[in-house]
Amino acid sequence: MSTPPSALEPNKLAEIATAEASRHEIKGLRKPFGEPWGHEYWGKWQTITFALNALGIPEGATILDVGVGVGWTTLFLAESGYRATGVDIAPATIEIAVARAERMGVQAEFVVADMDTLELKRRFDAILVFDALHHTTRQATVLNRIANHLAPSGWVLFGEPSWLHSMSPAARRTTKNLGWVERGVTIRSLKSDCAASDLGNFRRFYEGTSPYYSPRSFAWQLARLIGARVTCAPQMSVWLAAQAL
Numbered sequence: 419m420s421t422p423p424s425a426l427e428p429n430k431l432a433e434i435a436t437a438e439a440s441r442h443e444i445k446g447l448r449k450p451f452g453e454p455w456g457h458e459y460w461g462k463w464q465t466i467t468f469a470l471n472a473l474g475i476p477e478g479a480t481i482l483d484v485g486v487g488v489g490w491t492t493l494f495l496a497e498s499g500y501r502a503t504g505v506d507i508a509p510a511t512i513e514i515a516v517a518r519a520e521r522m523g524v525q526a527e528f529v530v531a532d533m534d535t536l537e538l539k540r541r542f543d544a545i546l547v548f549d550a551l552h553h554t555t556r557q558a559t560v561l562n563r564i565a566n567h568l569a570p571s572g573w574v575l576f577g578e579p580s581w582l583h584s585m586s587p588a589a590r591r592t593t594k595n596l597g598w599v600e601r602g603v604t605i606r607s608l609k610s611d612c613a614a615s616d617l618g619n620f621r622r623f624y625e626g627t628s629p630y631y632s633p634r635s636f637a638w639q640l641a642r643l644i645g646a647r648v649t650c651a652p653q654m655s656v657w658l659a660a661q662a663l
């Protein structure tokens with residue numbers, strides 16, 4: 419990590435401390451990737467793998483996974499045939515990710531790094547930023563760092579909570595109790611910060627809905643789907659891909 423922890427902002431120190439404190443609570447070696455492992459993960463993975471295929475990222479491509487937590491996306495990417503590297507600011511989560519990779523015999527690299535000051539001194543064919551960008555107050559800086567790690571014509575795929583997230587009671591509780599930054603991400607700000615770092619040729623992707631079992635739950639899923647396609651993506655991630663120009 420290029421910035422020593424002592425020089426980090428309070429919200430980042432809070433992220434590191436939370437991971438450290440929950441290190442022993444995480445049932446890190448449970449199948450398949452530890453808990454929680456709900457149905458919603460499969461919807462996210464389905465979207466990621468669909469988008470990577472649609473963007474034409476071939477098997478064997480190098481992929482940097484930013485803000486990986488305990489590493490499930492990196493491990494899935496590696497198992498899908500990509501050469502995957504995961505980074506996270508919290509050493510405890512990276513430690514668990516490494517243990518999971520070893521347990522499962524998955525070839526993936528994990529590095530402790532701050533996305534705001536990312537400097538891995540190499541470029542990747544593609545970059546995934548899933549559920550992490552909304553924890554930084556320096557979105558434009560992070561996008562500049564990402565652009566600096568993309569190979570020519572490489573793609574970055576973002577999957578982040580929409581602007582509704584900043585208003586959600588759960589996000590507010592997390593900020594109050596844990597000190598994390600919990601922003602929402604708008605497509606407009608993402609596009610304009612991407613453009614400032616020479617990322618463009620935007621493509622949007624949309625998550626499918628969760629399973630449903632009754633007319634009422636069908637109506638809720640329909641509302642979510644329509645919401646995602648309009649603007650606010652209630653309980654879904656907004657997905658945007660941008661290419662190095």
Ligand SMILES: C[S@@+](CC[C@H](N)C(=O)[O-])C[C@H]1O[C@@H](n2cnc3c(N)ncnc32)[C@H](O)[C@@H]1O
Nearest residue numbers: 433485486487506507508532533548549550553
């Ligand atoms: C909501 S978790 C998502 C983790 C993972 N993408 C997943 O789907 O399980 C957000 C992650 O971003 C990491 N993070 C927050 N700020 C970061 C920063 N400045 N640089 C790198 N990682 C960061 C946190 O440590 C945390 O693991």
